[in-house]
Amino acid sequence: MTVTDTATLTEDLAAARQRTLDLVSHLPRADLERQIAPIMSPLVWDLGHIAAYEDLWLAHRHAGMELLRPDLAALYDAFETPRAVRGDLEILGYDDAVVYLAEVRDRTLAALERFGPDPVLHELVLQHELQHTETMRQAMAIAGLLPPGEPRLPSLGASASVDEWLSVPAGTYALGAPEGDRFSYDNERPLHAVEIADFSIARRPVTNGTWMAFVEGGGYVRREWWSDEGWAWKEEYDITHHASVAAGDPDAPACHVSWFEAEALARWRGARLPTEAEWEKARERLDGVGLVWEWTASPFGGYPGFVAHPYREYSEVFFGDRYRVLRGGSWATHPRVATTTFRNWDLPERRQIFAGVRLAHDPEGSPR
Structure with missing residues (x-):
């Protein structure tokens, strides 16, 4: 606004x-x-x-x-x-x-x-x-210093760990923030047309219960699900699942998930991460948006015709393959910030952010 x-x-x-x-x-x-x-x-x-x-x-x-x-x-x-x-x-x-x-x-x-x-x-x-x-x-x-009652991550329902996929038809989509009275950041502009192939996206973000199934199925020891960079990070820092995943409600969204882990879990499920264009197009049909930031497959970069305003240090200096885009907002994000087109970004190894993941797959894919 x-x-x-x-x-x-x-x-x-x-x-x-x-x-x-x-x-x-x-x-x-x-x-x-x-x-x-x-x-x-x-x-x-x-x-x-x-x-x-x-x-x-x-x-x-x-x-x-x-x-x-x-x-x-x-x-x-x-x-x-x-x-x-x-x-x-x-x-x-x-x-x-x-x-x-x-x-x-x-x-x-x-x-x-x-x-x-x-x-x-x-x-x-x-x-x-x-x-x-x-x-x-x-x-x-x-540090365990959050005020009483936080974090606020409610259950998504008793059937939350059962995959439910929404089919999204192919077509042209207007990605980004429109011109007009609503405030938007430079990296959200300009509004531009993108072609999106048909795909399916999960109705809900991945839950703690599903994440623990990944863990119990060898998620942090099976090499085949990890990228080279993700595996090297996991091995160097002896990474396993975040403590909040095991401690949380099995039907609540998994939180404190890195992009590397999100990508590995997607491969385990026979799925993938959605692009940010796919995520934005499907947003209005999704449950659980705004509980955890959701990693996308997209690197953080400027849209065609990008112009830095009012200063390039806000986003342009972060453009490139190092950072990945997150969408949607979390339980800690003020609604004034978490607009449909708002783009968050972070390094793929970061887990301090309140981030989870929502999966996608192509029509020929068959998530298990």
Whole structure:
């Protein structure tokens, strides 16, 4: 969505901020300020980064103001300070980070009152904060620090482990975000036609019960189901199924699944991963969308005619064969972010994200 009304936008910014602060309100300072894992930031780094990002885009670039804390610009720049080193840096403690957030917000609101909303920049900053609360939850999940009642992964029903396939006819599909009033990221544009052959896709994402059948059938020891790269990763890090799969409801979606594992399970089932075009075309007919991010077969790249806007570091620097696209959103994704055309991406070995998989197959295929 795109908000162009100052009062509504002010309310939305306040709601997002309260959501961020509520997320960590139950945690002691020590857990907020330590680095939980090398692939995740200290939670207070995320708070400082949210503030610095907002100040950069809404006070500095939108309103022409000097940065509130230019001395913090590099410290909270995601490209200048990779995750692995953030725990070793002199970042703001929790109390100072909260003050920084509040001071930046005062500047944002003053600029908003003077210059009015920018339909791209204000939504960009708002969704940036909403996305970071999911990233923070990923770190919290690793350390067992999620708030009571999370994660929220309900059962898909008693028959969820029984495969049910939906046939999707061949045809031309308009992939991507349309022009118009709705906010979308540069990698979702432009809307363009793609030809899709007929295929079938699972009605539901793969469940914990199905994943455990893969495990018990030798899923992590049978070489033939793994790609060369996936097998090398599995062997180097002694990978087996994620603990949450064994502990979870057998009829709930499997979560914390890497792309390598998703690909191996698909081969075990005699199936494959859907392309993102297939996934988007079938989305409205699928059950369980939005419970776990769903890996696709597609590498992350720009659509034909892609133009970086408002800055290339959002997505263009990640284009190529290293990253794979995920679709749909998870239980931790804010609905404002999880639109039909939103494209998430990550490295194929990543398991900290709230990701699962939905299978597909071609007409001549016969999943077992």
